[in-house]
Amino acid sequence: MTSAVAPAISIADLATYRPANKVPASYFAAFAQDDDLADNVMFRAPAFRHHAAEDETSADMILSAASILTARHGADYLNDVDVLLTHSQLPEVPVRGCGGEVAYRLGLQPATVLDVHNGGCAAFAHMIQIAAALLAASGGRKALIGLAQNSAGQIFTQDQVRGKPQAAIPGDGAAAATLTLGANGNPVLTTVCRSYGEYAPDMTAVSQPARKYWEAGPGQIHVGFTNAKIAKVLSRGNRLVPEVAVEAAERIGIAPAELDWFITNQPNRVFLRNWREALELSEEHHPDTFDECGNLFAVGVPMTLDALIDSGRIEPGQIVMTAAFAHAGDFAAAAAIRWNGRT
Template sequence: MTTTTPQESILDLATYLPETRVPADYFVQYAEDDALIDNVMFRAPEFRHHAADGETSADMMVTAAHVLTDRHGDDFFDDVDAVLTHSQLPEVPIRGCGGEVAHRLGLRPSTVLDVHNGGCVAFIHLIDLAGALLRANGGRRALIALAQNSAAQIFTQEQVRGKAQAAIPGDGAAVAVLTAETDSGSPILGLSCHSYGQYSGDMTGVTEPPRKYWEAGTGQLHIGFTEAKIAKVLARGNRMVPEAAIEVADSVGIAPADLDWLVTNQPNRIFLRNWREALELPEERHPDTFDECGNMFAVGIPVTLDTAISDGRIREGDVVMMAAFAHAGDFAGAAALRWAGRR
């Protein structure tokens, strides 16, 4: 467990959605006799975005980063001392794409860190890690970048696209710049992360016939869902996200029902409803992008946050609680942010 009172602020964030916008009908035409088709976990969004063929995590992250330089100037990344990235599906075995992202943006950071285990909590997790690095090393700014790139690559495979799970994910990317300068940006008021290692083996990638994911074979990789596993995930997720949000709200002295906004990951509509009801928040204070973007895993929180900022719902001075759980419940976290506007 880590519970911190951070000293960092987010200077700004930006996001990217691939051009290809895929309607639910795309998956209907391939639907097969899946025993999980009526499960609440797999009620499909209206749309999702798919990365183009050959479009990598680094490509999407760099495109999102260029939104920030277009907005603030080419020198916006000049003081970046650390680059932290998270890819849902690292394209290159062993390493991530942080070094490539830093190089393509012309950065010379002292630290490049690729973080693979944060799942849907990765935005919060990277804020926590970046803040710790800045405090420890005396750095000024950190760039955090995330990509969800498995929708087009995994869930449109011939053997996978007919399964109920295939219609839920969408692709996209997000970046944010964190600063150790306490007099600028939108301050992180409080943050908490919890690891639940006892659940870390409950979400698995499977093939038919079975094989290790790196072995050659005919089966195409997908998530090994069963009714029993889904029941466990629903129970854990329903509990973990409100618990994390309430913990952080208590630490900063705000009653959960008095939060201006709740922004969460978005696996499905049932979770979204249950989480806001647990925190006694009305639907209009819990924005989501599920019907446009589907489940974007780690990118869901920053995409929804950026959307609500850009369309004017989140205003200067508003307190935003970000909360999520990952995988089958092996990680959960929350962070409170006071939005200070875009300068």
Template sequence: MTALHSPDPTAVALADLATYLPENRVPAEYFAGFAEDDTLADSVMFRAPAFRHHAADGESSADMIVAAARVLLDRHGPGHLDDVDIVLTHSQLPEVPVRGCVGEVVHRLGLTPSLVLDVHNGGCAAFVHMIDVAGSLLRGGRGRKALIGLAQNSAGQIFTQEQVRGKAQAAIPGDGAAVAVVTLDEDANPVLGIASRSFGEYSGDMTSVAHPDRKYWEAGPGQIHVGFTEAKVTKVLARGNRMVPEVAMAVADEIGIRPADLDLLVTNQPNRIFLRNWREALELPEERHPDTFDTCGNLFAVGIPMTLDAAITAGRVAPGSVVMAAAFAHAGDYAAAAALRWNGRS
């Protein structure tokens, strides 16, 4: 295992995490049956995974986050979250335009936090972003325990629409949810370093479109989907290839470790080409870069916690391992990475 300095006893730490996948497991053949003539069909960005899961009809962000939280409660006992002071949630597709799901999650779990927050930005890097935000709040004296919840719920709702399911982009996303407990407990899994970068100049490259054109809240015959073009795909590939290694290397440098000496790299899961390029940039073998792409598809913000949870459950994360989590968001407007020492579920 990698040797680092002893963790700061006041360090922000990840106590444990849990995940949830909807029951509906959808094979790639489902989308192949609707495939249409798409100029992006041969793009490396859209080479489909073998499977992904879709949320059930009417299954909400709150439903999935609560289901993931129930896994934690089953593991640690019914009172495990009673002392949570802060709850943060992130939904890829908020069901109600003017609010997120944090209030419903808190109510259904019977929690009484002093602070709740819906985090609508962060995209595929939202897990790291939310650890950063929760840690800042905890260190600022707002409590000692935070619950973060993330839901990716757009695959079964956006990408199975009649006008969308035949596009190359439709087969890539999957649905799922994750929760994690962030604490100031020195016996948990301390966050050794964290870095984030905002690239606001690229935010306008992430768009939703419909044909004929309309605003997403306006009625009309065209179904909303992500606005990809060949030019945008080229830009996103170039940015993603650069941004994830950059933030991971920045954190590695901060904590005094060579990227090639990391015990595990866990990234978001957009496609196979990114996964290969990222581990090669950090000079890591495939076995130290687990992925869930072929079983879950692109889970956006849920990709990192889902993959980390799967690796832990499979026994791939030995006590004392240094784990680097890194991701970029949207069309490249945000990137973040965090390193933690994994000591075990607590």
């Protein structure tokens, strides 16, 4: 399924948070084990990544990002939030997300609180589209979206997992963004969301010995990678991200090669290279934060966008195309944004 933003929605501002614990690749190298996946291109480690503190929750990190917005715009900046959406890579409680807690701790009383889980690495564009629909349906004034990637320091540093090639890739972080109806601010020109349910079963959590994630047992849960699954993910990812980005570009009447900026999720350097080559863009126009942050899953797109804005390289009126795919390829999304400046 594909759909465009209707009615118009704009990003007012966004902010991101990186936990204080900056972890070098050497940490994981010290635990590296012989593994038949060790040389796979999927697992070439970034120089650094950040890990959340042991007691730092999804809500904590989203609030850290949101506090930057209130520091920038004033303590009452979020008081008119009518829609709150949150996404946690690893919800602390299986039966709920962190949306209600975030609303309470920010002192907000939104009409709608929704925890959005299935968007995965493509959640930023997905949540923009959902926020537009909910604001229009409720006559709301402002939406706040919060995203947290909190699995790196919790899942991938376990003593049975940290020696695996996959462990060195993820990092932790969070993002928060405000959105309003209309074309003021930084208008979202279109969104594209596609669901591929047939690929969902290829994303698995495993342990040795095998158990369901809620069952007690000695095996530590991690992502179930095999060479066959990696081949499928590489093939799908190489195709899906350019597809949604090209479709979004066509909708707004611009050739992909003429985009000012292209920001994607960042699973590894191979995907980053293949995606920009598919759109015929130079590395300069495809910024990333991979070597500073690793794979941030859903937070990768807003983290890189925020870093680009802070760098001063983006000029008012330029087009930012964001695109990402999730999990083993069961979801992909893109959003085209005309960036005018923080409001």
